[in-house]
Amino acid sequence: MSEVTNGRPRSDGDASGQPPTAVRVEALRAALAKALENASSDDDFVNEIAAAQAFPSRIWLFLEAVEQAPIAISITDPQARILYANPAFEGVTGYAPNEVLGLNESILSYKTTPRSVYETLWKSLHEKKTWNGTLVNRRKDGSRYIAELTITPILDARGETAYCLGMHRDVTALHALKQKVQNQKALIESVIDVAPIAIALLDDQQQVVLENHEYKKLTDDLGVTEPALQVLAELRNTIGLAFEPPKLGGRNFVDEEICVHPASGKAVRWFSCSGSWFEQQDAKADSFFDPQARAYLMLLIKDITAAKRQRELERIGAIRATMAEAELVQSLRETLSGAVYQLRGPLNMIRAAANMLDRRGTQIDTAMLKNALKEALTAGEAALGTFEASMPEAPQEATAPVNLNDILRDVLMLLTERLLAAGITVAWQPTSRLSHFHGRANMLRSMFKEIVENAIEAMNERGRNVRELKVRTEERDGRIVAVIEDTGPGISQELRHKVYEPFFTTKRPLSHSVGMGLAIAQDVVTRHEGTIDIDPDYTGGCRFIIGFSPSGS
Ligand code: FAD
Numbered sequence: 001m002s003e004v005t006n007g008r009p010r011s012d013g014d015a016s017g018q019p020p021t022a023v024r025v026e027a028l029r030a031a032l033a034k035a036l037e038n039a040s041s042d043d044d045f046v047n048e049i050a051a052a053q054a055f056p057s058r059i060w061l062f063l064e065a066v067e068q069a070p071i072a073i074s075i076t077d078p079q080a081r082i083l084y085a086n087p088a089f090e091g092v093t094g095y096a097p098n099e100v101l102g103l104n105e106s107i108l109s110y111k112t113t114p115r116s117v118y119e120t121l122w123k124s125l126h127e128k129k130t131w132n133g134t135l136v137n138r139r140k141d142g143s144r145y146i147a148e149l150t151i152t153p154i155l156d157a158r159g160e161t162a163y164c165l166g167m168h169r170d171v172t173a174l175h176a177l178k179q180k181v182q183n184q185k186a187l188i189e190s191v192i193d194v195a196p197i198a199i200a201l202l203d204d205q206q207q208v209v210l211e212n213h214e215y216k217k218l219t220d221d222l223g224v225t226e227p228a229l230q231v232l233a234e235l236r237n238t239i240g241l242a243f244e245p246p247k248l249g250g251r252n253f254v255d256e257e258i259c260v261h262p263a264s265g266k267a268v269r270w271f272s273c274s275g276s277w278f279e280q281q282d283a284k285a286d287s288f289f290d291p292q293a294r295a296y297l298m299l300l301i302k303d304i305t306a307a308k309r310q311r312e313l314e315r316i317g318a319i320r321a322t323m324a325e326a327e328l329v330q331s332l333r334e335t336l337s338g339a340v341y342q343l344r345g346p347l348n349m350i351r352a353a354a355n356m357l358d359r360r361g362t363q364i365d366t367a368m369l370k371n372a373l374k375e376a377l378t379a380g381e382a383a384l385g386t387f388e389a390s391m392p393e394a395p396q397e398a399t400a401p402v403n404l405n406d407i408l409r410d411v412l413m414l415l416t417e418r419l420l421a422a423g424i425t426v427a428w429q430p431t432s433r434l435s436h437f438h439g440r441a442n443m444l445r446s447m448f449k450e451i452v453e454n455a456i457e458a459m460n461e462r463g464r465n466v467r468e469l470k471v472r473t474e475e476r477d478g479r480i481v482a483v484i485e486d487t488g489p490g491i492s493q494e495l496r497h498k499v500y501e502p503f504f505t506t507k508r509p510l511s512h513s514v515g516m517g518l519a520i521a522q523d524v525v526t527r528h529e530g531t532i533d534i535d536p537d538y539t540g541g542c543r544f545i546i547g548f549s550p551s552g553s
Contacts, residue, residue, distance in 0.1 A: 074166045078125075078153075080105040083163065092147075092170050094140030105166065108147070110138040121151065128153050128161060134171070145172045198301040200228040204294060206243060218301065222262045222269070228299055231273055234258040237432060245277045245295035252276045257304070270308040274300045316413050322442055323414070323449070329392045330446070330520070336391045340384060347380040397443055401436040401551060404473050404480050411448045412471065415456070422460040422467065429472035435550035437480055439528050447524040450517045451484055451544055458488025458542065480550055485535075485543035496534050 066073055072092040075084040081104055085097040093100075093108060100107065113135045124131035130152045137147040149168040156162040192199050192212045201210035208215075208228055218227040235241040238258050244250030254274045261268055279293040286292075350373055357370040412419075412428060419426055452469070459467045466487045474481050491499060500522045525532040528548055535543040 072166075072168050074100075074105065075154075076105060076164045076166065078161045078164065080164065092139075092145070092168065093137070099140075108135075108137040110136040110144050112136050125151060125153050125161065125164060128155060128159075137168075145170045146175045147171070198227070198303075200299045200301070202228055202297045202299060204245065204296070206232070209296070215301070218303075221266075222260060223266070224262075227301070230260055231258065231271065231299065231301055234260055235273060243297070245279070245297075247295075250277065257308075267305075269303065270305045272302045272304045274302075312413075316410065319410055319442075319445065320414060323446060326395050326442060326446060329395060332392055333394070336387055340387050340391075343380065343384050343387070347377060347384065350377045350380065395442070397440040399438045399440055402439040402441050402444060403434060403436055404482055404548070405430040405434050407441060407444050408448060408471055408473065408482060410445055411452055414445075414449060415452055418453070418456055419469065422456050424456060424459055424467040424469050427468065427470045427472075429470070431472070431474050434473055434475060435480055437528075437548045437551050439548070443524050444528070447521045448482070448484075448546075450521050451546075454517060455484065455486035455488060455542065459486050461488075464488070475550075478550070479547040481545060481547045483543065483545050485538060485541060487541040490539070490542045491534055493536065496536070499534075 067086055069086060070088055072089040073086045074082050074089055076082050081102060082100045085095070085100055087097065089100075090096050095107070117133060117135065121131045121133060130150060132148075132150050135147050135149055137145055139145060147168045148171045149166065151167075152165045153161040154163040154165055189210075192210070195212055196214065198215040198218045199210075199212045200208045200215050203209050206229060208226060215227065219225065222230065224230055232241075232243055235253070235256060235258055236243070239253070239256055241253060241256070242250050246252070252275060255272050256274070257270060257272050259268055259270055276298050277295055278298065279295050281287070282292040282294055354370060354373040354377060357366050357373065408430070409428070412426060452471075455469055459469070464487070468487045470483070470485045472483050474483070499518045501519060522532055525546060530546060530548040533545045535545055
């Protein structure tokens, strides 16, 4: 413990084994007094010391401060020969102050510091400017350390460099830490950059602050400047995801599939997205004593378009197979229904004739005729029964929540080849948000397929130049509605109800149509408690409007 009293420092000693500060200061004071005694009167140095002695308390205060400063301080002559070093100098360099007096500071040089650094150092000192820099130094024991150094020339009254003041500290540990952080950052960045999925780091203002190579590729592929924003908008639409950190009610998410429609008419892309929130402390000075955390979202965007397309093809293939089987049963049912329907006419006539004969009496010839008629009737009814019994069961299907967009998309995919072959352009306009309803997906697909096939056939006739199929979905007045319109000849007003009757057809005799399609379509719609209408106001062709009630309504 030391203090300054009446301009003189007083010290109780030094725990480090150094001579007590007061003793060192006293020795210095004696040396200065001697220099004053020996010096000529016009020597500026002497004048300064003399002036300083007039303010002894300040001098001792500065000396005490330098002696106790925790940073290595040395004072040299203009050629870097050491005149003074403080105790901290020993702590950093391993050299006791009295060991280095008179030596050049270059004893600290490890000789790996580039020459150009020293040249800059000395250039600054010659220009009487302070130099700050970093050198590799060697301690007394030969070990190396990184020194952060400030050297200031101290000018005399004539403006010439009289001394140099050097201050330095060992920043090896700090440098190692900085290097470690930099290495880790470089490692993370290179791992992120070579990752086969797009990665973007967003701050809480939705600004992308870090991105990888795959993410930049996505920028070109989707034709947007910030794909992350499009992905987030799509996640909001599909799963109602809010862009908010967990502490504000947001959440992390894993493998959420979204569909993105690129701006420039390119093919639809599918992505599987995961996001995880984390917090980082603000590094600004304002937050030093009042740490402020900032939230970031790590967004991972995996392109699954190819896999999705493959899955979609497989799904459509499976639907096609199921529908082919159902269609086979259906056509058998239609054929048999036709036969039953046609047999019923003559049989009814036979029954009527037999009844008439019954009422008119019992002459011999009529009795025979009556018997013959009865036998014909019995045989006919047996045949009818056989037909009815051999009619295959309609396929059974359980109800499940159905999305009308999905049904219609499937139907258009199933009929893509036929639409292309007929040169029909398709305008598919699904509404982005559509409620579900309970229904039988296969039955509904077959029904819509029948309607679209009718439209294709209606438009696919010679001389018809405008061939356009518009399919859209919407939710209006609490109903889920599909609108299917074509540019064919349309259905005249008088036939608009007849087309739903069994075996009614306007198609050519060789078209293999028995006229059950719309009758069955109406049956399917009715089973789903829906409605099917032909729009009387549409004159450009035929427009079917099919509506269903959403689940739970
Ligand atoms: P040198 O041959 O001594 O010099 C290398 C180059 O430095 C030369 O090419 C020359 O251009 C220039 N140079 C050297 N001395 C002078 C001079 N007097 N005038 C003009 N140019 C000159 N060095 C350290 O390595 N570590 C330290 O901690 C350190 N502390 C210093 C503190 C002070 C206050 C001062 C003034 C200098 C300090 N130096 C320090 C610099 C040191 O004096 C040497 O210049 C340096 O170490 C290079 O020494 P060297 O023996 O490798 O090369």
